[in-house]
Amino acid sequence: MQGNDILSSQPAWLDEAELAGIRSKMPLIYVEAVPVRIDHLGRVERVGLLLTPQADGRLARAIVSGRVLYGERVRDALWRHLSKDLGPDSDPQIPADPSPFTVVEYFPDDRSGFTDPRQHAVSLVFLVPISGEVAPSESSLAFSWLTVEEACSITIASEMSGGQDRIIRMAMAHAGVLP
Amino acid sequence: MQGNDILSSQPAWLDEAELAGIRSKMPLIYVEAVPVRIDHLGRVERVGLLLTPQADGRLARAIVSGRVLYGERVRDALWRHLSKDLGPDSDPQIPADPSPFTVVEYFPDDRSGFTDPRQHAVSLVFLVPISGEVAPSESSLAFSWLTVEEACSITIASEMSGGQDRIIRMAMAHAGVLP
Amino acid sequence: MQGNDILSSQPAWLDEAELAGIRSKMPLIYVEAVPVRIDHLGRVERVGLLLTPQADGRLARAIVSGRVLYGERVRDALWRHLSKDLGPDSDPQIPADPSPFTVVEYFPDDRSGFTDPRQHAVSLVFLVPISGEVAPSESSLAFSWLTVEEACSITIASEMSGGQDRIIRMAMAHAGVLP
């Protein structure tokens, strides 16, 4: 966390009890990133997925995901979570457009098709080309570059949770490569 | 607030002290709408602005703006704030695309060019055609339909606060009619 | 064709031989529209498909599609083709944003996954809510409103041609409702 990105006069830290209390009363704002490899013409060639313990306790393939902190810019949150999950040399290409390609709403129940047992979260989802070397953090068990067909397959969908398989297909549709 | 839009098992209500406490620790999520009149070909002909007391106490021209509640869908929040501010017969045309045309980040300080003395708010901003009759709520003193040129003028910009004049110009750019 | 939409000093008409000649030398620009029914919150509830003879001679389910003429605005071309194919009372809601949700490139061969035996066409594809009554033109045999699940099904995909089934899925992804 860089000092100039966070409002210095305000506490960005919440203890777990406070966060749990807020989670039952307010929607939280998240950023999520679908990591992709693109060629020199911008065509998506691979989709990167982590293998990570999820909020529901299952081990699942997942995209990069995390909370926006008090005082933090959306761009900084994207950079922070991508650098943490994919490593300091991953060189994510954060898009110039501040608008996500889609907005996903997670709820504890199934009202939206996207679920998170912990909270109501509004997630700004970006497609982020990765041009460097990926070294997943300790919190992930593995990271894999899949072909677009694999990433959109029923097999991989069954290994994802909370509806994130739909996010992958929406990202591929956005990039014009949905099979 | 409709019961089926809000998670019934959870309290959506926060008293003012609780909200004030959260505001110093978490970014809040907002929806904002730039109301427009369009012709049958979708061309923007007028921009609608409220005249409203702002968070900073000034009377200012403003777009429709409000918080997303716990358990509430972004679409429902947009509908709720538009119906409240523009009246029950305004018939807002909420877009099918869940992605806002831009994301604006308000901070108590001037780091982003968008300011809100109360809080850090992440706002999803939508362009919303209004096809019905506008009857602004009591919390607004007036509502005016301006031409695109007026809405983008220095005069009107000087009557807006928190950086919302830039949102108007960004909305007109998005619609291809920025002067 | 309205006189004020077409450059009056220039011939908009091409005879078939001229058009055939140009088609082998230049990409043509098309507009395409995925007609949808939305609810008051903007959620897509139905997808409209024509049953029409295609360029390849097959009878197929199809979206609204047609050429942009010399001197014609993209908005006017969208309006013209929607009004012709869905009838004068269909009341299409042309979007304010001039940017299509995707660009599809049709080629006589299979290089892009989108094929048109006649030509290289660059198509600007829009999602267009239809709020009126549809009365398909004589050139179509039928028009049906399908559920999102039906429109994205393998059965319907097998009844479409040139890759348009992928356009339907991309449109539903754009609207956040891809199954």
Added chain:
Amino acid sequence: MQGNDILSSQPAWLDEAELAGIRSKMPLIYVEAVPVRIDHLGRVERVGLLLTPQADGRLARAIVSGRVLYGERVRDALWRHLSKDLGPDSDPQIPADPSPFTVVEYFPDDRSGFTDPRQHAVSLVFLVPISGEVAPSESSLAFSWLTVEEACSITIASEMSGGQDRIIRMAMAHAGVLP
């Protein structure tokens, strides 16, 4: 022009007389790119403008612009024109999303605010980060990286033609940095 990008069985070449003939009968499809420097968070820091003789004979500041050839993909056309105008080491970051941030329609007359004395052209306009070294081609007299404020200034606007100054402001609005 690369053989694998062009339909080999068809002539991509048009002589000047043929092109002139088509230009009076059909809209041509163009790609345009606003070159930008971004920082590691994706924020636009500079806008790149060429100094080039325009279609109307004036010397003007201009964005990268050119025709899509028969058989050529939009991505290939973007790459070809960027490489030609900014040099082989400019390393343009073609976006994954095939949809332009705006569509601009040039006409010989002033109906749209964008003019081209030669033709009716429909232009797909992209914001393209440039990460390499720019070496403008011989057809340009100069290339400059301007600040966002300079690029949006009245002075620079007066040095552009055909309405391209509005494209710059629309691009900055899209990137969230319009002053």
